[in-house]
Amino acid sequence: HGTSKINDLGHLEIGGVDTTKLAAEYGTPLYVFDEALVRQRCREFVEAFQASGLKFQVAYASKAFCVMAMCRIVEEEGMSLDVVSDGELYTALQAGFPAERIHFHGNNKTISEMEMAIDAKIGCFVVDNFVELHMLNAIAAEKRQKVKILLRITPGVEAHTHEYISTGQTDSKFGFDLGNGSAYRAIEEASQLSNLELLGIHSHIGSQIFEVEGFRIAAEKMAEFAIAVRNQLQVTFSVINLGGGFGIRYVSEDTPLPVAVYVKAITEAITSNFGSNGYPVPEIWVEPGRSIVGDAGTTLYTVGTTKDIPGVRKYVAVDGGMTDNPRPALYEAVYEAGLANRATEQPVEIVSIAGKCCESGDMLIWDVNLPKVAAGDLLAVSSTGAYNYSMASNYNRIRRPGVVFVKDGQSDLVVKRESFEQIVGNDVIPARMKHVS
Numbered sequence: 001h002g003t004s005k006i007n008d009l010g011h012l013e014i015g016g017v018d019t020t021k022l023a024a025e026y027g028t029p030l031y032v033f034d035e036a037l038v039r040q041r042c043r044e045f046v047e048a049f050q051a052s053g054l055k056f057q058v059a060y061a062s063k064a065f066c067v068m069a070m071c072r073i074v075e076e077e078g079m080s081l082d083v084v085s086d087g088e089l090y091t092a093l094q095a096g097f098p099a100e101r102i103h104f105h106g107n108n109k110t111i112s113e114m115e116m117a118i119d120a121k122i123g124c125f126v127v128d129n130f131v132e133l134h135m136l137n138a139i140a141a142e143k144r145q146k147v148k149i150l151l152r153i154t155p156g157v158e159a160h161t162h163e164y165i166s167t168g169q170t171d172s173k174f175g176f177d178l179g180n181g182s183a184y185r186a187i188e189e190a191s192q193l194s195n196l197e198l199l200g201i202h203s204h205i206g207s208q209i210f211e212v213e214g215f216r217i218a219a220e221k222m223a224e225f226a227i228a229v230r231n232q233l234q235v236t237f238s239v240i241n242l243g244g245g246f247g248i249r250y251v252s253e254d255t256p257l258p259v260a261v262y263v264k265a266i267t268e269a270i271t272s273n274f275g276s277n278g279y280p281v282p283e284i285w286v287e288p289g290r291s292i293v294g295d296a297g298t299t300l301y302t303v304g305t306t307k308d309i310p311g312v313r314k315y316v317a318v319d320g321g322m323t324d325n326p327r328p329a330l331y332e333a334v335y336e337a338g339l340a341n342r343a344t345e346q347p348v349e350i351v352s353i354a355g356k357c358c359e360s361g362d363m364l365i366w367d368v369n370l371p372k373v374a375a376g377d378l379l380a381v382s383s384t385g386a387y388n389y390s391m392a393s394n395y396n397r398i399r400r401p402g403v404v405f406v407k408d409g410q411s412d413l414v415v416k417r418e419s420f421e422q423i424v425g426n427d428v429i430p431a432r433m434k435h436v437s
């Protein structure tokens with residue numbers, strides 16, 4: 001998919017660049033992003049909303065993959081950006097991303113994060129709870145600013161997804177509950193705080209969702225709530241944000257819907273609930289992360305050792321693992337892989353891909369059908385663009401891999417591989433600890 005293909009040498013090529021050349025030039029493990037595919041995904045969202053004729057913002061959820069070059073792409077594609085920490089905010093600002101298009105999320109924004117974001121004049125805070133609501137108002141008052149906010153609502157919609165990544169249900173650390181009246185109370189309080197400007201409400205029902213139903217129900221609940229709030233409190237929302245969560249294909253059995261289908265379901269649910277009763281249709285905002293970058297990323301690894309346990313399993317170890325992709329260990333996430341240097345060869349054996357970390361749980365793929373694998377082969381794991389680099393760690397003091405963008409036969413390094421100096425860069429040896437040797 002995307003610009004990936006097999007070239008005349010039988011090598012996997014992405015963005016017109018031979019992956020064996022990438023491995024030779026930048027080393028492995030290496031995250032490779034198909035830039036054309038990232039931009040295509042951005043445009044699919046933007047164009048689907050344009051087709052609806054409604055006002056909208058597509059905010060890339062930068063948690064999926066937040067580096068300065070990515071912020072540039074998001075800016076160039078005319079989208080907004082959602083951040084959840086001072087680090088993501090700093091990255092966006094350093095990249096020159098327009099502050100007014102930044103939305104700040106999170107259930108525990110610190111005072112210094114709120115100050116930093118207000119000083120930068122970001123576009124909007126998505127306020128998560130009562131403590132934050134009053135804290136933000138106080139900080140804004142101190143700075144004599146009026147700050148735009150959305151309130152994060154927990155709509156009580158449970159999306160069909162892995163338990164750890166569903167956030168729309170009532171027992172959640174996020175947001176104001178729709179069920180117990182706290183959402184209603186938050187609107188009342190927010191509209192009385194003079195340094196806050198309440199734009200509207202936000203919900204996010206989960207991640208890696210394939211059905212439109214969850215989005216449709218969430219959109220309906222939010223619309224009903226907005227109408228009730230207007231009738232009872234005379235507060236009108238100009239924005240309804242429905243979060244992210246659009247599923248992508250990790251393995252061939254996955255069947256995500258085209259972006260346009262999700263967007264159509266959402267815009268139709270919103271328009272059919274407003275309009276008729278004189279309520280102006282609010283702007284619709286969404287926050288896709290995974291669906292922007294997920295399937296555009298491929299990780300290249302070099303195969304090292306193998307261990308054959310006859311009649312049981314063959315382990316094939318690569319030069320990365322849970323440090324660059326913690327998702328299999330964390331969420332039992334599944335991936336597909338192929339040999340990038342012998343991409344035309346028929347699969348002959350089922351093997352399991354192990355990482356190099358010192359624990360048994362460090363497995364990338366259980367049971368993948370590959371040609372005869374040997375040390376030095378280049379393994380390509382697909383759909384690693386989202387929540388891989390952004391969740392990478394230095395466990396075992398392994399250096400995090402570099403990231404390249406490929407496009408039209410050209411490769412650009414956008415994140416360097418970490419250095420040994422960086423590995424020990426924050427370490428301090430107290431002066432009293434002398435060398436004894």
Ligand code: LLP
Nearest residue numbers: 061204207208244245246287288289290387
């Ligand atoms: N908006 C909010 C408020 C969110 O919490 C999230 C994701 C998104 C947008 C973007 O969701 P997406 O479109 O990427 O599904 N680390 C997990 C995923 C955690 C998602 C957290 N929130 C994983 O690797 O699957």
